[in-house]
Amino acid sequence: MKQKLNQSILTLLLSLVFTLPVMAAQQEAPLPETFAEHKVVLQISDSDPFKQTLVLNVAANLQRYYGASNVDIEIVAFGPGVRLMLQDNVNQPRIQSMIEGGIRFSACSNTLKNFAKKLGEDPLVMPGVNRVPAGAGRILQLNAAGWQLLKP
Amino acid sequence: MLNKTSQLKKTALLIALAGAMTSQSVHAANWLMVQGTEKDHQAPRAKVWGFVQAEYQQTDDTKLKAGPYAGKAAAFNQMAPQLDTSQGFNVRRARIGVRGNNFPLDNKINYFILAEFGNNGITTGGDASQGQLTDASVTLNHIPGARIRAGLFKTPGAEEGLQAIPVFNYVNFTNVTDRLLLERHFDNSTNNTGRSQSVGAFRDTGVQVFDAFRVGDWEHSYAVMLGNGNGLAMTDKDKHQDLYLYASTEKILDNSKGPRRAGLKFFAWMQDGKRTLDDVGTVDRKRSGLGTTYWDGKYRLAAEYITADGMIYGGTKGAGTPDDGATFSVLTDEKASGYYLDLGYRVLPKLELNVRYDMLDSGTEEDANHREFQTTTLGAQYFFNKKTSVRLNYEMRSIDAPDLPAASPVHDILDSIDDRLSAQVSLVF
Numbered sequence: 001m002k003q004k005l006n007q008s009i010l011t012l013l014l015s016l017v018f019t020l021p022v023m024a025a026q027q028e029a030p031l032p033e034t035f036a037e038h039k040v041v042l043q044i045s046d047s048d049p050f051k052q053t054l055v056l057n058v059a060a061n062l063q064r065y066y067g068a069s070n071v072d073i074e075i076v077a078f079g080p081g082v083r084l085m086l087q088d089n090v091n092q093p094r095i096q097s098m099i100e101g102g103i104r105f106s107a108c109s110n111t112l113k114n115f116a117k118k119l120g121e122d123p124l125v126m127p128g129v130n131r132v133p134a135g136a137g138r139i140l141q142l143n144a145a146g147w148q149l150l151k152p
Numbered sequence: 153m154l155n156k157t158s159q160l161k162k163t164a165l166l167i168a169l170a171g172a173m174t175s176q177s178v179h180a181a182n183w184l185m186v187q188g189t190e191k192d193h194q195a196p197r198a199k200v201w202g203f204v205q206a207e208y209q210q211t212d213d214t215k216l217k218a219g220p221y222a223g224k225a226a227a228f229n230q231m232a233p234q235l236d237t238s239q240g241f242n243v244r245r246a247r248i249g250v251r252g253n254n255f256p257l258d259n260k261i262n263y264f265i266l267a268e269f270g271n272n273g274i275t276t277g278g279d280a281s282q283g284q285l286t287d288a289s290v291t292l293n294h295i296p297g298a299r300i301r302a303g304l305f306k307t308p309g310a311e312e313g314l315q316a317i318p319v320f321n322y323v324n325f326t327n328v329t330d331r332l333l334l335e336r337h338f339d340n341s342t343n344n345t346g347r348s349q350s351v352g353a354f355r356d357t358g359v360q361v362f363d364a365f366r367v368g369d370w371e372h373s374y375a376v377m378l379g380n381g382n383g384l385a386m387t388d389k390d391k392h393q394d395l396y397l398y399a400s401t402e403k404i405l406d407n408s409k410g411p412r413r414a415g416l417k418f419f420a421w422m423q424d425g426k427r428t429l430d431d432v433g434t435v436d437r438k439r440s441g442l443g444t445t446y447w448d449g450k451y452r453l454a455a456e457y458i459t460a461d462g463m464i465y466g467g468t469k470g471a472g473t474p475d476d477g478a479t480f481s482v483l484t485d486e487k488a489s490g491y492y493l494d495l496g497y498r499v500l501p502k503l504e505l506n507v508r509y510d511m512l513d514s515g516t517e518e519d520a521n522h523r524e525f526q527t528t529t530l531g532a533q534y535f536f537n538k539k540t541s542v543r544l545n546y547e548m549r550s551i552d553a554p555d556l557p558a559a560s561p562v563h564d565i566l567d568s569i570d571d572r573l574s575a576q577v578s579l580v581f
Contacts, residue, residue: 047256049194080256088259089193119257 028141029132032104036072038062041139041147047080054152055084056091059103068102074142078108078135082115087124099128108135181413182402183314184362184375188291188301190262195253202248203318203580205270206241211570213238218564221472226568228471228551233276235473244576245270245317249287260293264305273334274384277347286353286384302359304384308375308398309333309421310441311456313354319411321452321496321533323545323574326510327525328490331467332460333439336482337383340431344480352383356394369407373400381425381437390434394425405448410538417445427463427484435484437463452496452504459489464514466521471565486521488514506531519555523566526550539580547572 040062044055059073077085084091085107099105109131115123125131132138143149211229216222229238249266253259266287268274275282289303306314312329325334335352338344358379365372380387381394400419408414422440429435443456464483472478490512498504508529515521526549533543551566 047194047196049191049196052194083193083256086193086259090191091194092192115257123257 029106029130029138031141031145032072032074034072036070038066038071039142039147040071040073041142041149042073042075043139043149043151044075044077044081044084045079045135047083051081051152052084052089052091056094056098058150058152059098063101063103072147073102074104074106074147076106076108076132076135076138076142078111082107082111082123082135085126085129087126089126092126095126096128105129106132106135106138108138109133111135181409181411181415182364182371182373182400183306183316184308184373184398185364186316186411187264187287187306188289188360188362189293189299190251190253190259192259193256195251195256195259195262197252197254197256198250199252200248200250201581202266203245203578204243205245205318205576205578206243207323207574207576208239208241209323209572209574210239211572214568214570216471216565216568218561219470219472221470221476221478224476225473226471226565226570227468227473227478228549229568229570230473233271233273236475238570243270244272247286262291262293264289264291273336273347273351274353275350277337277351278349280350280384284350284384286355297363297365298361299363300359300361304355304357304386305360306354307356307379307394307396307423308360308362308377309354309396309423309439310458311419311443311445311454316411318539318578318580321494321504321506321543322508322529322531323543323576324529324547324572326490326492326508327512327527328456328458328492328510331465331512331514331525332458332488332490335383335463336465336480337385338480338482339429341429341484342431342479342481344482346474346480350384355384356380356396357382357386358393360396362398369404371402371404373402374398379425381427390426390428392426392428392434394423394437396423397421408449412447414448415446419443419445429482429484432484435462437461447496450498452494452498452506454494455492457489457491459487461487464488466515471568483515483521486515486517488512488516490514490525502535504533504535506533522553522555524552524554526552540578542575542577545572545574545576547574 042055042059055075059075062071085105107125107129112123209231213229216224216226227235231237246269247266251264253262264287268284268286269282275284287305289301289305291299291301293299310333312325313333336347337349339348356379358377360375360377362375375398377396379394382388398421400417402415402417405414420442425437426434427437438461441456441458446453464486466481466483468478468480492508492510494508496504496506510527512525514523528548529545531545533541535541548571549569551569553562553566556562
C-alpha cells in the first residue's frame with residue numbers, strides 16, 4: 001500500500017516536472033491595465049502592404065478620434081502579418097512612434113518560431129514589440145476581457 | 153454594448169477607408185531605388201504590374217525635296233519603328249512584369265522582370281520579337297550602403313532614359329535622348345539595311361553597386377555599373393565592358409513620395425564603353441551629362457545637358473526610308489552635344505500644360521556631318537487618376553546643316569521635315 005502511494009507521488013512529481021514548462025509556455029500574456037473608455041484589438045494576419053498600412057492608419061486615426069487616454073489599442077499580428085513587426089519593415093519609424101504614443105504591438109511567438117525554421121535563424125523583431133505565445137489566443141483573450149476586435 | 157460595438161466598427165471602417173484613400177503605397181522617385189529595391193518586409197512574393205501606352209501620330213508627309221530619294225517619303229516624317237506611314241495608331245508600349253521578394257521573409261533579396269509586347273524599337277530589329285524581355289534582375293541588399301543589382305536593367309544615366317516611362321511627360325523623346333542615348337545597334341558603320349537587334353532601351357546586362365542615403369530632407373544616391381554595352385542582348389559582342397557612373401542629390405519637398413515626388417534634384421552621370429563593328433572594328437562610345445528636375449505639385453522644371461563622343465546615330469542616307477532602299481549609318485568617330493529645357497504648369501489638379509525646347513548639335517567634328525536639331529514641343533496632359541492619363545503634343549521641328557554651303561541640296565532635304573502631332577493614352581496597373 002505504502003509502495004503504491006510512493007509510486008503515485010513519484011508519478012505526480014514527475015508529471016509536474018514535465019508539464020510545468022509546458023504550462024508556463026502556454027500561459028497567457030498579462031492583460032494590460034487601462035482605464036480607457038474604448039478598448040480595441042486590431043488583427044493583422046496578412047502580408048499585403050496595403051493592409052499593413054491600413055491597420056496602422058486605423059490605429060492612428062482611432063487614437064486621434066477618441067484621444068489617447070480614451071482608447072486602448074493593441075495590434076496583434078500572426079501568420080504573414082508578423083512581417084509588419086519585423087525589424088527594418090518600411091513602417092518601422094511610424095511603428096516606433098506609435099509605440100511611444102501608447103499603442104501596443106504584439107507578435108505571435110508560434111509564427112516567429114515558424115519563421116525561424118524557414119529562415120534558419122531567429123527573425124529580428126522591432127524593439128518595443130511584445131511577443132505573445134499565440135497571436136490568435138491573444139486576440140481571444142483580449143476580446144473576452146472587453147476589447148473589441150477589428151480586422152481592417 | 154451591441155450598439156456601441158457597431159458604432160465603433162462603423163467609425164473605424166470610415167476612418168480606415170479615409171486612411172486608405174490618402175495613403176501612398178509607392179516608392180520615392182529615386183529611380184535607382186524605385187526600380188532596384190522593394191519596400192522592406194512589405195513586398196509580395198510576386199507582384200504583377202505593367203502599363204499600356206496607345207497613341208496616334210501624324211505629320212504632313214512632306215516628300216523629300218532633294219537628294220537621292222527626292223520625291224519620296226522622308227524617314228523623319230514617318231512613324232517609328234516601321235517608317236512606312238506618316239500617320240496612324242500604334243500601341244507603342246504594352247509591358248507586363250513581375251517583381252517582389254521571392255522569399256518574402258528575407259527582405260534582403262528582391263527581383264524585377266519586365267517584358268515588352270508593344271510595337272517599338274525594342275520589339276523590332278534583327279531577331280527581336282513582339283514579346284521581348286527588357287528587364288531581369290536580382291538585387292542583393294546585404295551590404296549597408298552597397299546594394300548589388302545584377303542582370304538586365306536600366307543603366308544609371310540621363311533622366312529621360314532612367315525614369316519610369318509611365319510618368320514621362322511627353323509622347324516622344326527629345327532629339328538629344330533619341331539620337332545620342334537610345335542606342336541603335338548595327339553590324340557596320342554604313343550601308344545597314346536595318347538594325348541588328350533591339351534598340352538599347354537605356355538598358356544593359358551587368359552588375360551595379362548602388363544605394364541612397366537620407367540626410368534630413370535630402371537624399372543622396374550613387375551608382376556604379378559595369379555592363380556588356382550591348383543593349384538588351386544577354387551577351388556581348390566583344391570583351392570590352394561599359395562603365396556607368398551616376399550621382400544625385402535631391403531635396404525632398406513636403407516629405408512626399410511616389411514617382412511624381414515633389415523635390416529638387418541635381419544629378420550627373422557618365423558612360424564609357426566600346427562598340428565593335430564588322431567594318432571599322434572597335435571604337436569608343438562615351439556619354440556624359442548633368443541635369444536638374446523640380447516639381448512642387450504645381451510647377452515642374454527639367455533641364456539636362458548631354459555630351460557624346462563616338463557612335464553618333466547618323467539616320468538614313470538622304471533621309472530616305474528603308475522601303476525605298478535608304479540605308480542606316482552610325483558616325484563612329486563623331487561628337488555631339490545637346491540639351492533640353494522642360495517646363496510644366498498644373499493649371500488644374502488634373503490638367504498640366506507643358507512646353508519643352510530641345511537642341512542637338514550632332515556631328516560637330518566634320519562640316520559634312522554637322523546637323524542642328526531643334527524642337528519646341530507644346531503639350532497638355534490630363535490625369536483621370538494617378539495611373540491613367542492622356543497627353544497631346546505638338547512638336548515644331550527643324551534640322552539645319554550650318555556648316556554646308558547655301559547651295560548644298562542637304563538644306564532642301566532637311567527642309568522637308570514636318571511638325572508632328574501626337575496623342576497618347578497611358579495606363580499603369
